[in-house]
Amino acid sequence: xxxxxxxxxxxxxxxxxxxxxxxxxxxxxxxxxxxxxxxxxxxxxxxxxxxxxxxxxxxxxxxxxxxxxxxxxxxxxxxxxxxxxxxxxxxxxxxxxxxxxxxxxxxxxxxxxxxxxxxxxxxxxxxxxxxxxxxxxxxxxxxxxx
Amino acid sequence: xxxxxxxxxxxxxxxxxxxxxxxxxxxxxxxxxxxxxxxxxxxxxxxxxxxxxxxxxxxxxxxxxxxxxxxxxxxxxxxxxxxxxxxxxxxxxxxxxxxxxxxxxxxxxxxxxxxxxxxxxxxxxxxxxxxxxxxxxxxxxxxxxx
Numbered sequence: 277x278x279x280x281x282x283x284x285x286x287x288x289x290x291x292x293x294x295x296x297x298x299x300x301x302x303x304x305x306x307x308x309x310x311x312x313x314x315x316x317x318x319x320x321x322x323x324x325x326x327x328x329x330x331x332x333x334x335x336x337x338x339x340x341x342x343x344x345x346x347x348x349x350x351x352x353x354x355x356x357x358x359x360x361x362x363x364x365x366x367x368x369x370x371x372x373x374x375x376x377x378x379x380x381x382x383x384x385x386x387x388x389x390x391x392x393x394x395x396x397x398x399x400x401x402x403x404x405x406x407x408x409x410x411x412x413x414x415x416x417x418x419x420x421x422x
Numbered sequence: 423x424x425x426x427x428x429x430x431x432x433x434x435x436x437x438x439x440x441x442x443x444x445x446x447x448x449x450x451x452x453x454x455x456x457x458x459x460x461x462x463x464x465x466x467x468x469x470x471x472x473x474x475x476x477x478x479x480x481x482x483x484x485x486x487x488x489x490x491x492x493x494x495x496x497x498x499x500x501x502x503x504x505x506x507x508x509x510x511x512x513x514x515x516x517x518x519x520x521x522x523x524x525x526x527x528x529x530x531x532x533x534x535x536x537x538x539x540x541x542x543x544x545x546x547x548x549x550x551x552x553x554x555x556x557x558x559x560x561x562x563x564x565x566x567x568x
Contacts, residue, residue: 321486321510322477327468340467355539356505359532363502364467386505387542388534393501396533 277305282348283372283408285310287415289325290350293317296415299325299349301333301342301366308345309333325349326357330364341365350412352405355386358393361401368402369394372412377405423451428494429518429554431456433561435471436496439463442561445471445495447479447488447512454491455479471495472503476510487511496558498551501532504539507547514548515540518558 282302290298293312301309309332314323326349334340346368347361352375361369375385394401428448435444439458447455455478460469472495480486492514493507498521507515521531540547 315486315509319481319484319486320477321480321488322468322473322506324509331466331468334467335465338465340461340465342467354505354509355501355534356509359500359502359505360468362532363461363470363500384544386508386539386544388501388539393532393534398530398532 277302277307279348279370279407282307282346283350283370283412286325286348286350286372287408287411290415290419293325294419295325296412296419297325297349297351299329299347301329302346302348303344309336322356324354324357326353327360330360330366334364343367346370348407350415353390355388355390355393358390359397362393362397362399365399366401369404370407371405372408373416374405377409377413378416423448423453425494425516425553428453428492429496429516429558432471432494432496432518433554433557436561436565439471440565441471442558442565443471443495443497445475445493447475448492448494449490455482468502470500470503472499473506476506476512480510489513492516494553496561499536501534501536501539504536505543508539508543508545511545512547515550516553517551518554519562520551523552523555523559524562 286298286300289312295313297313311328343365350372432444435458441459443459457474459471489511496518
């Protein structure tokens with residue numbers, strides 16, 4: 277699968293969760309786990325798609341280290357999710373829309389970018405945004421932002 | 423219960439989890455939830471005590487907002503946990519030992535303090551450290567740091 281095809285699966289996970297947020301984890305060109313956002317459905321403030329997909333895969337594998345894996349997410353990870361990627365030793369984060377891709381800044385965000393967290397972390401994580409950007413931005417028109 | 427008595431319960435949660443990390447959530451002077459760190463036991467890189475106690479309480483209450491609640495934790499929250507407190511609308515964070523209370527800086531940390539995250543967040547969270555400081559620091563001598 278191409279990065280765009282991986283992101284398409286993350287978009288479908290967002291749609292399934294009826295939020296703008298979906299994530300997948302891949303090893304090489306194979307998707308190994310998928311999750312959407314469960315903040316509202318499970319009343320879990322930590323239930324962001326990235327945290328959910330990391331928890332699901334690591335506990336399934338019985339290994340807290342996901343070194344060598346790539347996380348795809350429809351939206352730039354917040355500081356909670358960026359930190360979760362660090363603690364999971366994720367090797368690469370690929371996201372769709374970034375905070376700065378929206379003209380109107382959302383005042384309900386924590387004003388730290390994913391790269392700010394990664395740069396201050398003890399590991400090196402490759403970071404890339406803008407994959408299927410317009411489709412990921414469009415999710416915010418369809419589903420409410422939390 | 424006094425703040426010191428609340429922290430003592432957090433310390434006991436850390437000891438039960440055989441890690442330096444325990445947390446409780448209180449409403450007024452009553453403890454309503456307790457959790458330890460489950461990173462190693464559940465192979466969950468997101469299983470820090472603060473994330474665990476927030477998840478447990480919010481899902482039990484069926485309310486993702488914990489506004490009006492105070493979180494006590496044996497160690498200054500990392501950026502993942504500080505952000506989780508923001509997303510949960512926790513009103514107050516009281517911790518024991520801080521990153522800067524240790525002479526030898528741990529190179530495996532993300533170099534962002536709890537206050538750095540809170541200051542950049544959209545809500546106001548009261549933050550206080552140093553409660554039962556020596557007892558909380560001592561946990562790091564007894565149990566391995568992850």
